Every structure is written in structure tokens, then in C-alpha cells.
Amino acid sequence: MRKVLHLPFNLASQIGIINDALNDDMIYSTSAFKSAQISEYTPDFELSGTKIVSIFRRINCFIKTVGQFDVYLHHTGGSLLSNHLGHIDARINVKIGKKCVPIFHGSELRRPSLEIETNPFYEVTYDEDDVKVLKTLEFWSSLSNDVVVCAASFLDYGLNQYFEHVHYIPIAIDLSKYSEVSSSKVLSSAKKKKVVHLPSHLQAKGTKYVRAAIKDLESDGLDFDYLELTGIPHSEVKKELLKADLVIDQMMLGDYGVLALEAMALGKPVVGYIKPSILKHYSVELPIINCNPNTLKSTLSDWLTNDSVQYEKRGNASRRYVEKYHASDVISTKYQDLLKSL
Numbered sequence: 001m002r003k004v005l006h007l008p009f010n011l012a013s014q015i016g017i018i019n020d021a022l023n024d025d026m027i028y029s030t031s032a033f034k035s036a037q038i039s040e041y042t043p044d045f046e047l048s049g050t051k052i053v054s055i056f057r058r059i060n061c062f063i064k065t066v067g068q069f070d071v072y073l074h075h076t077g078g079s080l081l082s083n084h085l086g087h088i089d090a091r092i093n094v095k096i097g098k099k100c101v102p103i104f105h106g107s108e109l110r111r112p113s114l115e116i117e118t119n120p121f122y123e124v125t126y127d128e129d130d131v132k133v134l135k136t137l138e139f140w141s142s143l144s145n146d147v148v149v150c151a152a153s154f155l156d157y158g159l160n161q162y163f164e165h166v167h168y169i170p171i172a173i174d175l176s177k178y179s180e181v182s183s184s185k186v187l188s189s190a191k192k193k194k195v196v197h198l199p200s201h202l203q204a205k206g207t208k209y210v211r212a213a214i215k216d217l218e219s220d221g222l223d224f225d226y227l228e229l230t231g232i233p234h235s236e237v238k239k240e241l242l243k244a245d246l247v248i249d250q251m252m253l254g255d256y257g258v259l260a261l262e263a264m265a266l267g268k269p270v271v272g273y274i275k276p277s278i279l280k281h282y283s284v285e286l287p288i289i290n291c292n293p294n295t296l297k298s299t300l301s302d303w304l305t306n307d308s309v310q311y312e313k314r315g316n317a318s319r320r321y322v323e324k325y326h327a328s329d330v331i332s333t334k335y336q337d338l339l340k341s342l
Contacts, residue, residue: 001025002339005069006045007032009060009076010121011105013234014150016041017172021332030069034078040234047080049262066070067096069144071339073148076103077109077136078291087139088244094143103148105171106257109133111253114157118277119254120291124228125204137162145184146342151255168281168339171258171330173322178265180242181319193304194225196238196244198237198259202230206251209293216297217304241266246303247309251293255277260288261326264318269311271299283325 001096004022006015010033020041022029032045034054046062047054060079065080072093079087090100107126111133115122140147141162148167149155159166195214199205214226228242237259247263247270249256254275263270264287269291274282291299304328320330324330 003069005032006030006073006075007061008074008078008082009033009045009082010039010041011076012104012171013039013041015075017045017174018331018335020174020338021172021328023333027336030220033075035083039283062256062338066092067098069098071099071101071342073101073103074140075103075139085161088131090143099144099146101144101146101148101151101338101342103160103169104154105150108136108159109149109151110156111157111238113341115254116155118153118156119275121252121273122254123203123252125201125252129194132269143228146338148274148338152278153255153275155281156277165341167211167334169331169334169338170326171261172328173258173261173265173326173327175265175323178238178262181265183268190221192225193244193245194227195246195248195300195304196240196327197226197228197248198240199228199230200259201249204250206253206293209296210248211250211311213293213297213300217300219302222301222304238262238266241268244268245302246271248272248300249288251296256288261322264288264322266314267315267319268341269303270318271296272305283321285317285321285324286320287314 004027006019010016015033015310016039020029020030030044032047033043034048035042035046046056049057061260062080080089094100095332101255111127111130112124121214138224147159147163148169150169150171155168167226168213200206241263247268249270249272251273254273255278256272260270260272269289273292274288289299
């Protein structure tokens with residue numbers, strides 16, 4: 001049995017979802033991260049607390065786990081003893097013959113110089129920095145021949161210059177928690193359509209573009225309801241998605257994320273901006289209603305005047321897409337293949 005430890009950041013509940021899906025007769029998977037109110041997953045090794053408590057818990061976790069696992073999966077390229085301590089935990093584990101593999105989800109690998117070339121709407125949002133990213137790549141490539149990326153845009157970053165094996169494993173969703181598929185069958189011409197936008201970060205999600213488009217549509221006299229909420233618990237996110245007819249994901253980063261998956265899993269049509277340069281990495285089945293900030297208003301206008309049949313078709317296609325490409329059992333198989341290759 002292979003023993004795997006996921007650490008140290010449960011970004012968008014990805015460690016929790018993958019950890020649960022990976023555990024079987026052949027793999028013992030466990031986790032170490034900070035629990036958070038916005039996630040329903042709890043770690044096997046808790047790292048949260050005040051600064052002093054968190055440091056103590058990280059050191060304690062290191063003592064208990066060093067050399068005890070076959071593979072350490074370092075989500076977001078972090079570790080228990082991170083930058084200020086030189087990722088010494090990863091260095092030691094590699095030194096004694098264990099495998100440490102970085103998994104990059106998003107902003108920690110995003111390079112402004114490359115994004116600007118392919119995305120005219122891109123803005124530096126999460127303190128992304130080319131120099132910092134290059135240092136991160138140089139460090140992890142000194143420890144690992146393998147890297148995992150969860151965003152398609154990173155496939156164009158030339159990572160094969162640093163790593164022998166670049167694995168693209170998309171973000172995962174546990175569909176057992178999204179059984180209430182409601183693909184807009186309830187829509188009728190007499191019902192006002194409800195547009196929902198639930199940004200986790202206003203700038204990153206291009207909320208300013210969404211607000212401008214909504215304001216223009218309201219000024220044009222189009223009759224619909226609009227709900228925008230940010231920073232709400234995950235349980236509330238699902239409730240609001242269930243009440244939506246149309247969901248707007250993001251209008252700046254140029255790719256789709258967890259919120260889009262959750263909406264599609266519930267059979268909702270999703271509007272988002274997928275930059276042209278990465279479409280080659282996706283199946284033609286991708287059901288996201290693709291537009292950019294310049295075309296968002298017209299796209300919303302078209303869909304707000306569409307009949308319920310179009311909503312149902314797109315909603316059903318959305319659910320099928322998530323089942324085929326993002327379901328936790330599908331993603332778990334990809335991680336199993338990764339572990340076998342190490």
C-alpha cells in the first residue's frame with residue numbers, strides 16, 4: 001500500500017476532495033492543512049491557529065510525518081516549513097528517498113509577463129510575480145522530476161524546461177454532494193430569470209465588468225433579477241446556485257474554476273471568459289457560454305431572452321461535462337496513474 005500525504009493548503013477544498021477519493025485498498029491518503037469556515041473538509045493534521053500555534057502544529061506535523069509517507073503532494077508548491085525555513089521538510093524527505101511533487105493550482109504559478117501576452121483583460125491580482133515564480137520553479141525542479149498543474153494555461157508556460165514530466169490534472173468536484181440537479185426545467189416565459197455572480201475575489205473575477213454589463217441591461221429595460229454575494233460560507237454558495245437560472249463565473253483570468261464546476265454540477269448554464277489561447281487544451285464539449293468583458297452585455301442579453309429549452313439543453317450538457325472531466329473519481333484515477341509513475 002502506498003502512503004500519500006497532501007499538504008499544506010486546501011485551496012478550493014481540493015485536498016479534501018482528492019484525499020477522500022484516493023483512499024482505497026491500494027492507497028492510504030491523508031492530509032495536513034488549515035481548516036476553514038468556507039470549506040466542509042477537515043484535515044487529519046490540523047495546521048490552523050494563532051501564528052505561534054500554527055508554527056507549533058506545523059513543526060509537530062513534520063516530526064510525525066517525516067519519512068513516514070512514500071509520496072508528499074505539495075499543493076500550491078507549499079510545505080510545512082515553507083519559504084522562511086527553505087522548505088526544509090521537503091528537502092529532508094527527498095534526501096531520505098521519498099517523493100515530493102508540487103501541485104500548482106493558480107496564482108502561485110501565474111506569470112504576469114506571459115498572461116499579458118495572451119489575455120488583454122489580465123490584471124495582477126494576487127501579488128503574482130515573475131521572479132518569484134521562477135525561483136519557485138527552480139527550487140521544485142531541484143527536488144522533483146514531476147510537476148502537476150491544475151489550470152490549462154500553465155501548459156503553455158514551458159514547464160518542460162524545468163521538469164521531465166508535466167502532468168495536467170484538472171480540479172476535482174465531489175458530485176455526491178451535488179445530486180440536486182435542476183437544469184432550469186422550471187423556467188417559464190412568465191418568470192423573471194435570475195442571474196447570480198458569487199465572486200471569491202472581486203478583482204480576480206472581473207466583477208467590475210459584470211456590474212457594468214448588469215447596469216447597462218437594467219438601463220435598457222431588461223427585466224431580470226441579479227444577485228451578487230462574496231465571502232459567504234460554502235453551504236450558502238450552493239443554496240444560491242440552486243436558485244439561479246444563469247451563473248456568471250469570471251471575466252478576467254481567462255479560465256474557469258471551482259464555482260463554475262459547482263454551478264455546472266447543479267445543471268446551471270455558466271457564463272465565463274475562456275481566453276482563446278487555451279481552448280485547444282479543452283474538449284469541444286466545454287459548455288461554458290464563452291464571452292469576454294466586451295461581449296458580456298450582448299451575451300447576457302441573448303440568454304436572458306432565450307426560452308427554457310435552451311437553458312435545459314445547456315444545463316444538461318454542463319452536468320455531463322463535469323461528470324466526464326472533473327468528477328472526483330475521474331480525477332482520482334489520474335492521481336493514481338501519477339503515483340504509479342513515480
